[in-house]
Amino acid sequence: QVQLVESGGGSVQAGRSLTLSCAASGNTGGRYCVAWFRQPPGKEREGFAAIHTGGNTYYANSVKGRFTVSQVNANNTVYLHMNSLKPEDTAMYYCAAQLGLCSWYLIERSNDWNYWGQGTQVTVSS
Helix, strand or coil, X not given: CEEEEEEXXXXXXXXCXXXXXXXXXXXXXXXXXXXXXXXXXXXXXXXEEEEECCCCEEECCCCCCCEEEEXXXXXXXXXXXXXXXXXXXXXXXXXEEEECCCCHHHHCCCCCCCEECCCEEEEEEC
């Protein structure tokens, strides 16, 4: 069993930066794909970034160049560094994880993940 907890959300002005964290606990042995999903109000949840705990990262075009995913293996934490935030980035942000490699097939879907965090709200005002 693995538990994920997101933190770091809040309300910021457009153009500013915010960093979210996804902390894992429990039986965290092995290599995982950890992905970030977001769900704007009234819309479906969608994946936009991921990192394999071996080091490779993945980004959707909507965030590429603005968002960065990183990890600190020592404390089983994945970070999402968000720069140049836009109002359309407003959403509930979730992290998800499963054993094995990342793939765009998985990142584009929200029902094939073993573990989910509870979400953290990010609101960007113009």
